[in-house]
Amino acid sequence: MRKPKTFNNPERFVEGWYWVMPSQNLRIGEVKPVTILGRNLVIYRCQDKRVVICDAYCPHMGAHLAEGKVEGNELRCFFHHWKFDDQGICVEIPCLDEPLPIKLKTWPTDEEYGMIWIWTGETPQQPLPFIPDLEHHEFDVAFGFHFMKNCHSNIVMMNAIDAQHFNTVHKLPLEIIFDKEEYSQNAIIFNNTTDIRGDYIFKKLIHFISKRSITYNICYWYGSTFIVTLGFDFFSLHMMFVLRPIEGGKTEGRTILMIKKRKKFFGKLFNQLVLWLIKLFGKNFVKGDNKLFRTIRFDLKTPIKADQSIMQLINHVERQKSLMWGTWQLARSRDVELKENHNKWRDDLSND
Ligand code: FES
Ligand SMILES: [Fe+2]
Secondary structure, three states, X not given: OOOOOOOOXXXXXXXXXXXXXXXXXXXXXXXXXXXXXXXXXEEEEOOOOOEEEEEOEOOOOOOEXXXXXXXXXXXXXXXXXOEEOOOOEEEEOOOOOOOOOOEOOEEOEEEEOOEEEEEOOOOOOOOOOOOOOOOOOOEEEEEEEEEEEOOOHHHHHHHHHOHHHHHHOOOOOEEOOOEEEEEEOOEEEEEOEEEXXXXXXXXXXXXXXXXXXXXXXXEEEOOOEEEEEEEOOOOEEEEEEXXXXXXXXXXXXXXXXXXXXXXXXXXXXXXXXHHHHHHHHHHHHOHHHHHHHHHOOOOOOOOOHHHHHHHHXXXXXXXXXXXXXXXXXXXXXXXXXXHHHHHHHHHHHHHO
16 A cells, blocks of 8 residues: 555645534624634624634734624624625725725635534535435434544544454454445445344344344545444434544544434434433443544554455545645644743733
8 A cells, every 4th residue: 555645644634524613602793713624713603693714814914803803794803993794805994995905715614413614625516424315304413522532533534444343342243344335526435234243132132123234334524524324124323423633633523413303292202312322322332442542653554355445445535635734833833822821921910
């Protein structure tokens, strides 16, 4: 295998949709700073409920726009009160009769599954991540956990198709062989219909709830978001992992639990119960993986046939358009600077 250019590279990432924050964390009129893929941005919610994401620094003199104020659907810089509309166009400079023809960079956004998303290129070329075959279905959604991992997002996501580790780390008596299906330029699916080895209580239990075998599918989007589907005879569960690389080659992510919407009272109750159960089960299940994420230095030096799916995933990531903003250093030094300043002020205050 050649050394991958994008996969597991902390400086590069696939152009695509990335999660920003849960919709409920941004109310109308609120403006907040966010750092996405090493770039400092500002996010605000307009009066008409839409979300706008723009670069963080004012094109006048560089004040941080998260210190500013949302006015209707526009954002006013706190420093000299220049105002920018939701397209980033400067619409007012208080000390001039006419605004100057300047523009603040804005980014395409969307909201789905209770989450705000950003497209990291100019115009979105591809859809938000969705579950193939269930594109237009409605879901009941619940947030699982919010986590940080000490390795690249690509390594976290790769784990879901590492067939060997289900036996060794998770001690599951499953025979897993994946079939890959290139769904689109930015999405790849791994299908498996699992059979259980030996004669375990687990097997009896599974056969009790599901006559056929269980299906276990994973769909990866943009090398950063993936959806695990566990299918039984009578219903399917979906767990969406939204990930993004953060500085230092680490990962920040969340899980979103999804289940097809049920109408009646008992249907709703059933869904809530199932969502609660997956949350409980999920936490224990990932314990073994955490050990791996803490210390791995990924380097697939000796691939064997059982690693085939992983190699297919790497190739899929490599074929996508990748970007390099070169802003990690900037974001990092700014963070360090803020922390230092903060400590300094605290010391100053305590000396007073
Ligand atoms: S720096 Fe924003 S208006 Fe001057
Ligand atoms: Fe795992």
